[in-house]
């Protein structure tokens with residue numbers, strides 16, 4: 522059984538993340554989404570909220586599990602008996618960071634392989650950080666995140682309506 526771990530901070534989960542999860546869930550027998558439990562100071566949503574939002578987004582996917590983790594991602598992979606660390610790649614800048622990370626993870630855990638899925642064209646320019654900025658300014662983010670995430674973002678920013686069209 523091939524188990525993959527998909528790690529990230531997911532602050533919050535976007536349609537770009539969901540695209541990777543949905544494609545991966547039909548390739549791997551089991552997919553574990555690891556939500557990195559970093560101190561909330563630079564994040565909009567705390568760990569419990571980020572896990573909750575992701576859990577709700579994958580409710581229909583039976584072989585996907587969402588859990589928080591601390592420490593090294595390779596340790597999470599080992600704990601879950603995962604052979605694969607899955608990451609999504611957008612064009613350009615993701616590659617350099619990921620390349621460095623893969624080499625380090627290979628050194629730390631040669632038994633865990635990193636696998637990359639290229640983001641679909643419509644999600645190439647979607648990032649959680651830009652999304653939060655747009656949401657805070659009242660922009661329309663409905664097509665970029667699952668419905669309940671859009672609601673959670675509006676609540677966080679105290680915006681009571683659906684936002685302005687771009």
Ligand code: ADP
Nearest residue numbers: 528529530531537538608609610640644647649
């Ligand atoms: P980080 O791991 O830096 O905290 P994120 O939580 O935003 O980053 O993302 C987790 C994973 O999802 C990473 O592999 C990232 O490259 C990928 N990802 C982020 N946004 C998208 C997107 N729009 N399409 C596909 N993959 C994405």
